[in-house]
Amino acid sequence: MITAEQKPIEEIREMIGPYKRVLVVGCGSCVAECAAGGEKETGMLASALRMAAKMEGREVLIEEITLDRQCVKDFVIQLDEVIDQYDAVLSLGCGAGVQAVAEMYPELPIIPALNTEFLGETRDQGLWVENCVGCGDCMLYFFGGICPLARCSKQLLNGPCGGSMDGRCEINPDLPCAWQLIIDRLERFDALDRLERIYPPKAWSKKQGRGPRKIIREDQQRVEV
């Protein structure tokens, strides 16, 4: 899922400062799972912003709503009924959500309340870790399900760097050496021969360098009648 963290409230207050009627829009998907922009967080932020405005003696309207998904226009369209009442939207969606709302309502400023971080795994309650860089050319088969691009600090594709000690990364000893994990895992499956291949430098053109990426699935698209 996509992970995010809330921006400092001072930064948010500065961005919404010029507006008198603000709709705070949460998202019930990824950012709710990582406790950054779900219904609870949206309510808390809106409440704090209202209190801050009252303390300053400012007359502002700050109301909140949480959509099931902010990055899908079929859900964003629910805002149609209320959006006219506001002169700005403060979005607690990820970057994709903010832009989906902005595209739907081009006449309104859509302000991000979150910093979108990474594709994360929920490792434990309150702990999210980056295990995937979204490279566009998954190599997890060859590396026993451990991605060296996301989990090796040096992003090495052809074995460990030689600096790891006792299975820990030399760059950040808090982390396990990704290559130690890869070798242990492939050994368990009797598949160490996969490492006899030489893996060329990653072709990053599948991730970046050609503008925003796009996935088209004709079988999932609307049928024209």
Added chain:
Amino acid sequence: MTDKRQFTLALFYCQNIPESSLPERQALEEAYGPSLKLFPIPCTGRLEPLHLLRALEEFADAAYVIACPGGACRYFEGNLRARKRVGVAGDLISAIGLERERVGLVANEDGDPKPLATLAREVMDRVALLEPSPVLNKKDRQKGDPP
């Protein structure tokens, strides 16, 4: 002082606190009048930071939680979770310039747990040191009961 009389405390408490059933609650409400709003909850683990924030936003000068002693939660960790959530609410109000002391958690004592009335008085004494909340204007203060 007029402002002192109007000071309102929102007090959330675990229903497993001794002597916290309906008659005792009603007696407390009668004794303190509109300056004390009581909110019984089945376990303080049910509390969300939003409950405290909305109380501060709408009617309360302070919002506190009375929890069971450490290790004595009927649901094992409800009181521990509540302490963290009070911390989250404290961080947030502090970030907008409101005193962190306007929210807090008081855990009952292990071994010789106090009744709700004693704990409520302790919290009232503690928050009496605070000035009236700058969030609430006069109109809000006279509203009376929370929505």
